[in-house]
Amino acid sequence: MKKKRRWTPISALALIILLTVSIATGCGQQSGGQDAKPLIKIGYINWQEDVAVTYLWQEILQEKGYQVELLSVDAAPLFVGLNKGDLDLFLDSWLPITQQAYWEKYKDKLDDYGSWYTGEAKIGLAVPTYVNLDSITQLNDQKANFGGQIIGIDPGAGIMKSADKAQKDYALNYDIVQGSEAAMLAALDKAYKEKKPIVITAWSPHWMFSKYDLKYLTDPKKDFGSSEGLHVLANKDFTLKQPAVAAMLKKFKLNDQQIGTLEDLINQGLSPQDAAKKWISTNQTVVNSWLK
Incomplete structure (x- = not known):
């Protein structure tokens, strides 16, 4: 008949230490996870x-x-x-x-x-105030002045979809130039310094309206919507x-x-x-x- 093993004081103490360390370690890991x-x-x-x-x-x-x-x-x-x-x-x-x-x-x-x-957040087509133009409906009359181009931004932007809609609804004989905000701003800066006509896709808020005197072209068909x-x-x-x-x-x-x-x-x-x-x-x- 096998004898039952007895726990000695040393074994019991070791177990207590082991459990204490395990619990403390586990709590520390959990606390660290919660705090991180x-x-x-x-x-x-x-x-x-x-x-x-x-x-x-x-x-x-x-x-x-x-x-x-x-x-x-x-x-x-x-x-x-x-x-x-x-x-x-x-x-x-x-x-x-x-x-x-x-x-x-x-x-x-x-x-x-x-x-x-x-x-008031809004989007639309804008020109410098020195350009004698007030409405999208007038763009075709001045196509030569603008080189037949509307300077846009990245193709995935919602404003570009609105520009495409305006191109169809107003039967604009213009190419909408895809690019980036940086490219559009560079084109605007160059045209503005030379006092040349340019039409861009624009939005507010944007610092360009404080740096340059710009105006939105009226949009009777509301292709660019209202304020957002x-x-x-x-x-x-x-x-x-x-x-x-x-x-x-x-x-x-x-x-x-x-x-x-x-x-x-x-x-x-x-x-x-x-x-x-x-x-x-x-x-x-x-x-x-x-x-x-």
């Missing part, structure tokens, strides 16, 4: 106001301990990424008109935190997992002067990161109102 803040992925389009507010929030969130990754893409892949959860946030969705098609397609997987811009909001969109899973960040972004508001000064810092040559830091340092009270 996750990576936040923000998609943005290379538009002035979008770059400005995206880097602004990267700086704010990093100061709060979050890791933030930014990805510059066109509108179509941005919405696909947001829908799939490959991206968490997009801070500059023009709704309810310009990006309506994307919103309708993907809204079941997205949350709308509301518009951050308190001014600049909305923060999030993947629904992100909202559920990060309610604190969602709450901050829902309080985010900027007026014309505030977004204008932020954009202007970048326009003066500061990097978007340095512009964000400088703007925050002089607008800390505004930022704090979003973080309460």
Whole structure:
């Protein structure tokens, strides 16, 4: 008959130590996991106001301990990424008109935190004020002056779809030149310095309206729609997992002067990161109102 093994005082003590260490280690790992803040992925389009507010929030969130990754893409892949959860946030969705098609397609997987811009957001075709032209309906009469071109931006942008619609509805004998915001602004700057006619796809808010004397062409057919909001969109899973960040972004508001000064810092040559830091340092009270 086998004898039962007895626990000696040393064995019991060793067991207690082992259990204590295991529990402490496990609790430490769990606590660390809870305290560690996750990576936040923000998609943005290379538009002035979008770059400005995206880097602004990267700086704010990093100061709060979050890791933030930014990805510059066109509108179509941005919405696909947001829908799939490959991206968490997009801070500059023009709704309810310009990006309506994307919103309708993907809204079941997205949350709308509301518009951050308190001014009048709009899009359209614009010309320098020295150009004797007031309406889109007059463009065909001055085709030669403009070289038969409307200078646009990236092809995935909602404003380009509106421009295509206007081209058909107004029977414009113009080519809509695809490119980027930077290319459009370079063409505008060159034409403006030489006082030459140019027609561009334009939107507000944008610092170009403070640097250049521009005017929107009237749009009787309303192909460019009415005023809009600049909305923060999030993947629904992100909202559920990060309610604190969602709450901050829902309080985010900027007026014309505030977004204008932020954009202007970048326009003066500061990097978007340095512009964000400088703007925050002089607008800390505004930022704090979003973080309460």
